[in-house]
Amino acid sequence: MTLPPREQKARLRAERLALRDALSSEARADGAAAMLRHIGAPSFRQAFNPAGAMASGFWPIRSEPDIRPLMEGLRAIGARLCLPVVLDRETIVFREYLAGASVVKTGFGTTGPDETAAVVDPDLMLVPLSAFDRQGHRIGYGAGHYDRAIARLDTLGKRPRLIGIAFACQEVASVPFEPHDIPLDAILTEEGLIETQRQQV
Numbered sequence: 001m002t003l004p005p006r007e008q009k010a011r012l013r014a015e016r017l018a019l020r021d022a023l024s025s026e027a028r029a030d031g032a033a034a035m036l037r038h039i040g041a042p043s044f045r046q047a048f049n050p051a052g053a054m055a056s057g058f059w060p061i062r063s064e065p066d067i068r069p070l071m072e073g074l075r076a077i078g079a080r081l082c083l084p085v086v087l088d089r090e091t092i093v094f095r096e097y098l099a100g101a102s103v104v105k106t107g108f109g110t111t112g113p114d115e116t117a118a119v120v121d122p123d124l125m126l127v128p129l130s131a132f133d134r135q136g137h138r139i140g141y142g143a144g145h146y147d148r149a150i151a152r153l154d155t156l157g158k159r160p161r162l163i164g165i166a167f168a169c170q171e172v173a174s175v176p177f178e179p180h181d182i183p184l185d186a187i188l189t190e191e192g193l194i195e196t197q198r199q200q201v
Contacts, residue, residue: 005176009131009139012172016131016139019169021063031167031190032065036073038192047186047195048124048161051078056094056122056160058084059103059111064128065190067165071126075099082120083112084149092145096120121153125160127184132164136183136196137175150182161185163193 003011023031038044045051057071058064075081082094086108095117097103106112127146131139140146153160164187171189187194 005178008176010142012175013130013139013142016170016172017063020130020167023063023167023169028063028065028167032067032070034190035065035067035165035188036070038188039070039073040077041193044193045077047193048163050074050124053079053123054082054094054096054120055079055124055126056082056084057097057126058128058165061109065165065167067126071097079124080120082122084110084145085112086110086145089143090145090148092149093119094122094149121156121158122160123158125150125162126188127162127164129164129166129170131170131172131175132166132184132187133172133175134187134194134196135174135177136162136164136185136187137177137181138164138184138187139175147180147182151180154182163188 055074057067060066071081081097083097084092085095085106086092095113097113101113103111104114129138129140150162162184164184166187166189168189168191184196186196
């Protein structure tokens with residue numbers, strides 16, 4: 001009996017997050033450092049041209065890779081930065097993160113600029129996830145915050161370029177894909193940048 005997509009996703013989410021949680025702190029740090037090196041490659045700049053883009057990153061929670069150095073690497077090559085802030089169980093907004101600005105706890109486990117920061121729309125989004133496949137399909141954490149934010153930008157004609165951030169152990173052969181799901185343009189792991197079919201079209 002084939003499970004419904006939601007149940008398949010829940011199983012894959014639990015499985016891949018367990019693998020990520022099992023990584024040592026040293027392996028996670030080494031992986032994040034490798035990701036930073038990959039964004040300096042000419043292939044990354046050619047594919048995503050971050051200079052001048054408003055790039056959304058994230059403060060790490062749980063066993064996510066710490067991409068704060070990666071974000072500063074993007075700033076160094078000309079990107080502006082913003083961070084997602086969860087306002088409630090349905091909504092996130094993106095607040096500009098200026099160089100040297102302080103951050104605060106913003107609820108639901110997120111960290112970002114306070115309410116005095118400008119609310120912006122990202123051109124490039126670094127998206128955390130629990131599992132992914134090479135077609136660009138992702139499984140998030142189940143709350144749907146990023147899905148709704150991306151869909152909102154899409155309806156405004158401001159579809160950002162989407163780069164999933166994950167460790168290689170989070171890859172699966174196939175993620176159940178539903179009509180409301182929006183595929184990623186690429187996935188960045190410690191092993192390199194995986195350009196999806198969507199990006200290659």
